[in-house]
Amino acid sequence: MVVCLNMTRFYIQHMAMILKLSIAGDDLSIDVPDSVLTEGEEFFAHMDCDIDRGWQMGRQYVDNPSMTQRCQIAADRLLTALSHDNQSTKLLMAGYILSRMPTIDRVVIDHTGNMQDTEFEFHP
Numbered sequence: 001m002v003v004c005l006n007m008t009r010f011y012i013q014h015m016a017m018i019l020k021l022s023i024a025g026d027d028l029s030i031d032v033p034d035s036v037l038t039e040g041e042e043f044f045a046h047m048d049c050d051i052d053r054g055w056q057m058g059r060q061y062v063d064n065p066s067m068t069q070r071c072q073i074a075a076d077r078l079l080t081a082l083s084h085d086n087q088s089t090k091l092l093m094a095g096y097i098l099s100r101m102p103t104i105d106r107v108v109i110d111h112t113g114n115m116q117d118t119e120f121e122f123h124p
Contacts, residue, residue: 019094020106023079036095044096047074058114068120071097075107076115 017037019030051070054063062069078093080086097104103122110117 017098019098019104021078022106022108023082024111030090030094032091032094032098036091037099040092040095041099043092044099047096057116060116067100069116071101071107071120072115072118074100075109075118078107079109079111 017032017034019032021028021030048070051065051073054061055065055069055073056062057065057069057073065073074093074096078090078097081089081093097107101120101122104120105123106121108119108121110119
């Protein structure tokens with residue numbers, strides 16, 4: 001029984017490192033190495049400090065972004081990284097989303113310029 005439980009934990013942990021995206025009807029997955037999640041925490045905390053100062057989200061300035069808005073910001077930066085083929089930023093932004101929304105299943109990224117229309121789907 002313990003072995004099965006450990007196998008189940010491994011499976012769940014492994015699945016949490018894959019971020020599924022939907023952009024303009026195209027689906028893709030980003031496999032985020034565990035090292036990005038653990039070693040990236042200092043970067044993620046610094047990113048949170050930057051966002052704590054407020055953020056321009058499209059036409060609206062948000063003084064104190066919620067966790068959802070923080071992940072919308074990261075998803076917007078992820079979209080930019082994908083369009084510029086910037087692998088390190090892609091992994092860091094995907095890692096940020098996974099670390100801040102551990103039950104995330106899929107991110108539906110708005111590609112029309114309004115990051116607040118980005119939506120998140122969660123595991124049941």
